[in-house]
Amino acid sequence: MRAPTSILPLRLDEVSFxxxxxxxxxxxxxxxxxxxxxxxxxxxxxxxxVLMRLCHGLLAPTSGRIEWAAAERPGERRRxxxxxxxxxxxxxxxxxxxxxxxxxxxxxxxxxxxxxEAALESVGLAHLADRSARVLSGGEQQRxxxxxxxxxxxxxxxxxxxxxxxxxxxxxxxxxxxxxxRAAGTKIVMCTHNxxxxxxxxxxxxxxxxxxxxxxxxAARFFTLPATxxxxxxxxxxxxxx
Amino acid sequence: xxxxLDALGDAGRLVAGLDPKxxxxxxxxxxxxxxxxxxxxxxxxxxxxxxxxAKFRGRQAVIVILNALMGLPPVVVGLxxxxxxxxxxxxxAMGLLFTPTAMVIAQTILILPIIAALTRQxxxxxxxxxxxxxxxxxxxxxxxALTLVWDIRFSxxxxxxxxxxxxxxxxxxxxxxxxxxxxxxxxMTTAIALETSKGDLPLALGLxxxxxxxxxxxxxxxxxxxxxxxxxxx
Numbered sequence: 039m040r041a042p043t044s045i046l047p048l049r050l051d052e053v054s055f056x057x058x059x060x061x062x063x064x065x066x067x068x069x070x071x072x073x074x075x076x077x078x079x080x081x082x083x084x085x086x087x088v089l090m091r092l093c094h095g096l097l098a099p100t101s102g103r104i105e106w107a108a109a110e111r112p113g114e115r116r117r118x119x120x121x122x123x124x125x126x127x128x129x130x131x132x133x134x135x136x137x138x139x140x141x142x143x144x145x146x147x148x149x150x151x152x153x154x155e156a157a158l159e160s161v162g163l164a165h166l167a168d169r170s171a172r173v174l175s176g177g178e179q180q181r182x183x184x185x186x187x188x189x190x191x192x193x194x195x196x197x198x199x200x201x202x203x204x205x206x207x208x209x210x211x212x213x214x215x216x217x218x219x220r221a222a223g224t225k226i227v228m229c230t231h232n233x234x235x236x237x238x239x240x241x242x243x244x245x246x247x248x249x250x251x252x253x254x255x256x257a258a259r260f261f262t263l264p265a266t267x268x269x270x271x272x273x274x275x276x277x278x279x280x
Numbered sequence: 281x282x283x284x285l286d287a288l289g290d291a292g293r294l295v296a297g298l299d300p301k302x303x304x305x306x307x308x309x310x311x312x313x314x315x316x317x318x319x320x321x322x323x324x325x326x327x328x329x330x331x332x333x334a335k336f337r338g339r340q341a342v343i344v345i346l347n348a349l350m351g352l353p354p355v356v357v358g359l360x361x362x363x364x365x366x367x368x369x370x371x372x373a374m375g376l377l378f379t380p381t382a383m384v385i386a387q388t389i390l391i392l393p394i395i396a397a398l399t400r401q402x403x404x405x406x407x408x409x410x411x412x413x414x415x416x417x418x419x420x421x422x423x424x425a426l427t428l429v430w431d432i433r434f435s436x437x438x439x440x441x442x443x444x445x446x447x448x449x450x451x452x453x454x455x456x457x458x459x460x461x462x463x464x465x466x467x468m469t470t471a472i473a474l475e476t477s478k479g480d481l482p483l484a485l486g487l488x489x490x491x492x493x494x495x496x497x498x499x500x501x502x503x504x505x506x507x508x509x510x511x512x513x514x
Contacts, residue, residue, distance in 0.1 A: 113420070116416075116418040122412065122416075126410055129431050129432075130431075142417050143417075170513045170514050172513060173514040
């Protein structure tokens, strides 16, 4: 029916979001292209998470327009996915959580089972498939969340501080999985306030400050030669970011 | 004190000997209250879940009213159902007044708001936790509500039990619409009220002991089940 054109690029035109009389995202215009991993950096309260939720369609902008190259229609399989800081698992087995997501995406029967098994395999959780998802450790739950998102073969994967509540070992594992998802052709958009992680995973940096995109640059240049005072201060650790 | 002890002894003999009259009353009680619980649950679960998940004008007011209805006095419900079913009432032609069916109707109305309000609260809490994830995965409102209800099914058991406890323990509604007719509409609570006023303490006490034991046993079973589920599913 429909030509399998990409949903990217994503265009934001003067997008603002206000809640409770406070402007959280302030007239942001940008284009997200397929390819480079985009890291959204910024201090706490800069509006990173809200910007990502606006892009993913979980929040509606107060003003401005958000347009995907191929519009999403309700009831149709989503071609984007999101992994949250704290994974939300249903009270059922690990594999049933992945199968649930695949079911919503319209994958049925034996094929659903097969894809769910493959997704668990790829994040190294195959041996825990039948374990109840909620009793897994934090790191395992986040890997399960990544498997659930990856199983949907999204064109874009949004990640909201996916390692913020994990120990270093679990964080490294999550970073490895994110890299594998990118290698398989998914556009990565991730927000973090972890500079090391941004350096390791980022191709380009979107620096947010007080709801505005203050700077956008290739990662290498952003970290060596930040163009704005705010970004410079942030890299130097002069802005609060924990 | 002696009369009480005597009565307790007689009550014990009635229960132990499975006195036919006592068994009949207990059986009818269970039939009426369990039917009411099944009916009310079938209506209240979807209703409570819908109110929790849907966005509509006046939602706050509906929630306040629903919560207030939890305290509906049984005699008032009895009176309303009586007016509906009495010969001159709109449903009088069905001839349901003073039948177990009328009692089921009254108890269903009485406990529906309890189960619905508790369901609404539980689903609301779960919705807060799950909503972004479910919407991110592309779940529509209806399918999200179903997922939630299934995911918290063991918590909802508590809501259903609260409804059963209320139905089994109330006197006012069944007394008015049932009439406490011996062998037809006499249930545990109405029998206790009657036998106590007649001075037949053994039967009243025996029924009282059974009623309390029943409610205790059911709650213990539900608690055990919920604990087991918690350990299994987290």
